[in-house]
Amino acid sequence: MLSVCLPGTGGFMPLGNRWLTCCWMEYQGRALLIDCGEGTQLALRAAGCRLSRLDTLLITHYHADHVAGLPGLLLSAGNSGKTSPLTIAGPPGLRYVVPALMMIAPVPYPVELVELGAGDALDGWDGLTVSSLPLKHRIPCYGYRVRVARKPVFNPQKAEALGIPKPLYRTLHAGEAVTLPDGRRIEPEQVLDGARRPLSVCYCTDTLPIPAIAEFARDADLMIAEGMYGDDAMEEKLREKMHSLFSQSARLAARADARRLWLTHYSPALADPQEWIGRARAEFPGAVAAHDGIRITLGGE
Amino acid sequence: MLSVCLPGTGGFMPLGNRWLTCCWMEYQGRALLIDCGEGTQLALRAAGCRLSRLDTLLITHYHADHVAGLPGLLLSAGNSGKTSPLTIAGPPGLRYVVPALMMIAPVPYPVELVELGAGDALDGWDGLTVSSLPLKHRIPCYGYRVRVARKPVFNPQKAEALGIPKPLYRTLHAGEAVTLPDGRRIEPEQVLDGARRPLSVCYCTDTLPIPAIAEFARDADLMIAEGMYGDDAMEEKLREKMHSLFSQSARLAARADARRLWLTHYSPALADPQEWIGRARAEFPGAVAAHDGIRITLGGE
Numbered sequence: 001m002l003s004v005c006l007p008g009t010g011g012f013m014p015l016g017n018r019w020l021t022c023c024w025m026e027y028q029g030r031a032l033l034i035d036c037g038e039g040t041q042l043a044l045r046a047a048g049c050r051l052s053r054l055d056t057l058l059i060t061h062y063h064a065d066h067v068a069g070l071p072g073l074l075l076s077a078g079n080s081g082k083t084s085p086l087t088i089a090g091p092p093g094l095r096y097v098v099p100a101l102m103m104i105a106p107v108p109y110p111v112e113l114v115e116l117g118a119g120d121a122l123d124g125w126d127g128l129t130v131s132s133l134p135l136k137h138r139i140p141c142y143g144y145r146v147r148v149a150r151k152p153v154f155n156p157q158k159a160e161a162l163g164i165p166k167p168l169y170r171t172l173h174a175g176e177a178v179t180l181p182d183g184r185r186i187e188p189e190q191v192l193d194g195a196r197r198p199l200s201v202c203y204c205t206d207t208l209p210i211p212a213i214a215e216f217a218r219d220a221d222l223m224i225a226e227g228m229y230g231d232d233a234m235e236e237k238l239r240e241k242m243h244s245l246f247s248q249s250a251r252l253a254a255r256a257d258a259r260r261l262w263l264t265h266y267s268p269a270l271a272d273p274q275e276w277i278g279r280a281r282a283e284f285p286g287a288v289a290a291h292d293g294i295r296i297t298l299g300g301e
Numbered sequence: 302m303l304s305v306c307l308p309g310t311g312g313f314m315p316l317g318n319r320w321l322t323c324c325w326m327e328y329q330g331r332a333l334l335i336d337c338g339e340g341t342q343l344a345l346r347a348a349g350c351r352l353s354r355l356d357t358l359l360i361t362h363y364h365a366d367h368v369a370g371l372p373g374l375l376l377s378a379g380n381s382g383k384t385s386p387l388t389i390a391g392p393p394g395l396r397y398v399v400p401a402l403m404m405i406a407p408v409p410y411p412v413e414l415v416e417l418g419a420g421d422a423l424d425g426w427d428g429l430t431v432s433s434l435p436l437k438h439r440i441p442c443y444g445y446r447v448r449v450a451r452k453p454v455f456n457p458q459k460a461e462a463l464g465i466p467k468p469l470y471r472t473l474h475a476g477e478a479v480t481l482p483d484g485r486r487i488e489p490e491q492v493l494d495g496a497r498r499p500l501s502v503c504y505c506t507d508t509l510p511i512p513a514i515a516e517f518a519r520d521a522d523l524m525i526a527e528g529m530y531g532d533d534a535m536e537e538k539l540r541e542k543m544h545s546l547f548s549q550s551a552r553l554a555a556r557a558d559a560r561r562l563w564l565t566h567y568s569p570a571l572a573d574p575q576e577w578i579g580r581a582r583a584e585f586p587g588a589v590a591a592h593d594g595i596r597i598t599l600g601g602e
Binding site for chain 1: 313314315316317338339340342343346347363364365366368369370372373376377380397398401402404405406
């Protein structure tokens with residue numbers, strides 16, 4: 001199961017009632033964070049995300065609202081007991097920006113920096129992988145797709161028919177053969193119903209609504225995309241600033257056949273995103289205007 | 302008149318209900334800020350401080366809780382319409398730390414960096430001056446004393462006796478001679494009661510309670526000093542971390558003959574500073590445990 005949370009949903013600057021956009025995912029007890037603007041450590045605390053679990057930090061780009069919270073976050077992770085290594089990955093420039101910010105943040109755990117070339121992938125842990133897509137913003141900016149492998153479905157009817165004691169079910173489901181008390185050896189394939197597609201979450205902000213996003217987000221369980229404004233009248237302004245409207249991101253989600261869509265990275269001028277959700281739902285009926293702390297667990301079904 | 306506000310009063314990390322310690326002073330429509338940790342731009346907004354007025358930023362030292370909010374603050378000042386130059390001053394190291402943090406914060410106004418040597422002073426505007434004192438912390442750290450000159454007291458009895466029309470009072474108080482309708486020339490000295498001592502605010506955190514602070518804060522109108530913990534039992538721990546107790550700072554304020562004392566820079570573990578104020582008042586009866594947003598106007602009396 002993959003738990004996904006947006007502790008913050010704002011863009012440009014933190015507000016008293018809306019933290020900057022970031023995404024926290026937990027899988028097998030370890031966590032991945034995308035982006036870290038000013039105040040993200042507070043947003044994480046408010047959303048119940050445990051910094052000591054942080055394993056991987058992905059940065060989309062080096063605008064302050066996506067990275068300025070790094071020193072405080074890294075220090076607080078150390079104070080929360082983190083001693084395991086942290087991987088920080090992002091577009092070219094990482095090796096200049098992150099050490100500069102870390103000048104004021106000496107941490108008690110190893111930090112590995114990974115500059116990702118266009119389209120590069122990153123291996124996480126326990127079958128978690130990350131792929132990247134160059135977006136279209138004023139500076140180099142990546143979208144990310146996080147995939148986690150899933151175990152095949154266990155079929156209890158088959159297991160029962162073979163007379164397998166229940167305490168052995170878990171071992172077989174994990175892919176290991178077992179030997180029964182009567183001496184028979186059972187292979188996992190005898191009780192499993194074949195492979196399941198991996199779970200995947202696609203995260204794309206800040207960007208113009210380029211067609212490549214629809215390909216990148218193909219069949220995603222959850223697409224998290226930019227909704228700077230709901231009002232289509234802002235299109236011209238956003239073209240210049242290189243951001244996306246609710247309707248534009250929803251159109252891409254529909255083309256991608258994504259299963260769910262969360263909009264985020266609202267302009268500080270957008271007081272009530274919910275007011276504009278109709279613009280998105282006209283393109284993608286299940287679109288959700290995310291709020292700080294929104295959370296879902298994927299793969300539990 | 303000099304307006305002084307502490308938008309935040311915490312140490313180490315921002316909390317949901319307490320911002321990091323910083324000090325905002327306004328004089329003649331321009332503002333000076335001391336320190337800028339993560340979230341300080343939000344603390345300023347909550348306290349009603351207008352970023353567009355920011356003229357001078359003093360940094361005490363380069364621990365993240367005093368400087369990590371710099372990129373966001375500088376960008377938001379630009380967004381709030383600031384175009385006038387900004388002076389940023391602090392201990393040696395400024396020329397490395399500030400440009401590193403500004404890598405993610407391109408701003409539309411000129412920024413002048415001033416590295417202050419031990420004891421160096423800085424000229425502000427309209428008679429505002431800043432002096433510095435090296436404190437005793439784990440890394441180089443300065444205390445600051447901000448002084449503003451005051452106009453001599455205007456004596457309305459003298460003016461009335463001379464038959465001066467009221468609309469001319471302001472010109473005379475500002476130090477300019479006037480000519481009356483009957484042709485007499487009046488010099489300012491004829492209606493003023495002599496010079497007044499400047500107003501001064503002394504700000505000392507983070508530091509061990511060194512005797513030099515009492516000299517530096519001599520007769521200050523307001524001393525703002527560190528109160529990491531109220532409980533004297535924490536002294537040993539604070540000696541190691543190089544911070545000060547309520548009672549230690551209050552003793553220095555008493556020795557300095559300061560007129561007022563605000564304690565700040567509380568440990569995140571200190572939930573209710575007011576609970577310990579007795580420890581400070583035993584040394585300095587008027588001691589105040591500052592809270593986020595505390596404000597005073599000096600020189601209005």
